[in-house]
Amino acid sequence: MRTQAREAVLKLLFSKLFDNEADADFKKNIYNELKLDEDDKSFAEKLYTLSFNNFEEYSNRLGELSTGYSQQRIFKVDKCAMVIAMTEMNFFNDIPKVVSIDEAVKLVKKYSTESSVNFVNGILANYKNGFEVTKVD
Numbered sequence: 001m002r003t004q005a006r007e008a009v010l011k012l013l014f015s016k017l018f019d020n021e022a023d024a025d026f027k028k029n030i031y032n033e034l035k036l037d038e039d040d041k042s043f044a045e046k047l048y049t050l051s052f053n054n055f056e057e058y059s060n061r062l063g064e065l066s067t068g069y070s071q072q073r074i075f076k077v078d079k080c081a082m083v084i085a086m087t088e089m090n091f092f093n094d095i096p097k098v099v100s101i102d103e104a105v106k107l108v109k110k111y112s113t114e115s116s117v118n119f120v121n122g123i124l125a126n127y128k129n130g131f132e133v134t135k136v137d
Helices: 002-018 024-031 038-053 057-063 076-091 096-113 115-133
Strands: none
Touching: 002 038, 002 057, 002 076, 002 096, 038 057, 038 076, 057 076, 057 115, 076 096, 076 115, 096 115
């Protein structure tokens, strides 16, 4: 299920913030722990690669969207969840943007603070709205 794949990506991104040398065994253990099937592993690999490659750009965008709150102050787990959602909104056209936001909020509910839920939801809603505005010609 893609929910578990997203959780795996969250754990991989979060670990990468602290240990740039996370190895293949670590990834394999996470995938096994979350019981990902081959389709979920494939989705997780693509989502992780795109999220990781765009992490800095999306982090900077989060700083712009969080008025009065520098991106350095955003909890790392919240940032990872939002980067995953932003990646989905930009690269996975088959996933409705509201689903990406909802999945990020679920991750934050599980791994972050209660106050982070509204913050993450609001930032991603603003990102979604801006994304949709830029798509209109």
